[in-house]
Amino acid sequence: MTARSMRNSTAPKFRKSRSSRFAAVGALAVAGSLLLTACGDQTDSGSKEKGSGDKKSNSAPLFNKLPEKYQKSGVIKVGTNAEYAPMESVENGKIVGVDPDIAAELGKKLGVKFEFTSGSFDGLITALNTGRHDIAMSSITDNKQRQEGLDENGKKLGKGVDFVDYFLAGTAVYTKKGNPEGIKSIADLCGKTAAVQRGTTYEKALQTQSKACKDAGKPAVKIEPFENDTEAQTRVKSGGAVAGVNDYPVALDLSRKADGGNAFEVVGEQIDAGPFGIAVNKDNTALRDALKEAVDAIIADGSYLNVLKKWGAESGAIDKAAVNGGK
Incomplete structure (x- = not known):
């Protein structure tokens, strides 16, 4: 869940990277x-x-x-x-x-x-x-x-x-293998169902995108939050959601390993690296x-x-x- 500048004096100097994962921590009991x-x-x-x-x-x-x-x-x-x-x-x-x-x-x-x-x-x-x-x-x-x-x-x-x-790390969009809906980026999720783990920064990324959809006169993203990421993955795999949003290294690992690499694929570039x-x-x-x-x-x-x-x-x-x- 927005891009964050790393240019302040306390920010780390990064190697060349395309990896991305945002994970937010809520204040639940x-x-x-x-x-x-x-x-x-x-x-x-x-x-x-x-x-x-x-x-x-x-x-x-x-x-x-x-x-x-x-x-x-x-x-x-x-x-x-x-x-x-x-x-x-x-x-x-x-x-x-x-x-x-x-x-x-x-x-x-x-x-x-x-x-x-x-x-x-x-x-x-x-x-x-x-x-x-x-x-x-x-x-x-x-x-x-x-x-x-x-x-x-x-x-x-x-x-x-x-x-x-x-x-x-940053945020990535993944779909069912074969990408049946032709999703190319998070911007393609307007009016579509996306699965995500509740309380994470990538849930916020979907909320931000949903607002952008509405501001552009398009239908909002239908966000389905789940208690854990495994449930969100299952929802995408079953076709109940056209895409899931996750940290880039996690989404990449899913695409490589789930069902021997036959369950998911990562689409587009990572966003909001931090x-x-x-x-x-x-x-x-x-x-x-x-x-x-x-x-x-x-x-x-x-x-x-x-x-x-x-x-x-x-x-x-x-x-x-x-x-x-x-x-």
Whole structure:
């Protein structure tokens, strides 16, 4: 869900990229979250075993940058919504993908384990700010609305969060394989049904396009929001919606893998490219700054790009981390 300029001094410098994913986090109650207990705390970076939280013995280069709480526990608790391959998804009861693998590399620099727990996407920031998680890492688009804790109408809902930007992504339109309606871009959805996950930035992208349709004297987009993205995909696959809207790397992964590449196809170019950020409580500035240093460290040593290449997501690579670089 509008293009955001990355030209301010705090914005990351991006590699050549066409990758795109906008994911918004709503302020719904955590009680509504659907925790995937089978995949909580099960990533390459997460472990039930507490890390070696001994300041004197830990040899990780950025260990001493962490607040004492994490040095002692050896663990950073991560909230995610594991439904967005290749960024984060569940395979054989384990959370895998770009974000868990990046977190594993960050853990090597910081000397701690990152333990992922999956829940409802629209409850992640609420869970973070109530202390259930230390960070949220779930392909979350960094923008001013989330930084300032505002709803889509500009009403203050909470204190917001800080972001450490680590990836560039935008919004893509995908259709049933063969594109039976001949959709070429999001502008072709006027008067047509489109499926989307509720509470995301790409739902907002559809709302923006629907208004543009009406302003041009055309029928509005018939937006069908679903609780999770799998339901939206099913709606497109069945023909009930002519298209779905999703993050570019997610839509691309769907087109390549769903039903052996025979279920969906991506149409047009990505839109509204902007940064994904690791969300951190605004009061936890020391953790935020340690994470930024760690992102820069894995970019510098090449392990960051290796992770992206592993998952076919290297087009979203950045050259430098930023704090609150989104617009």
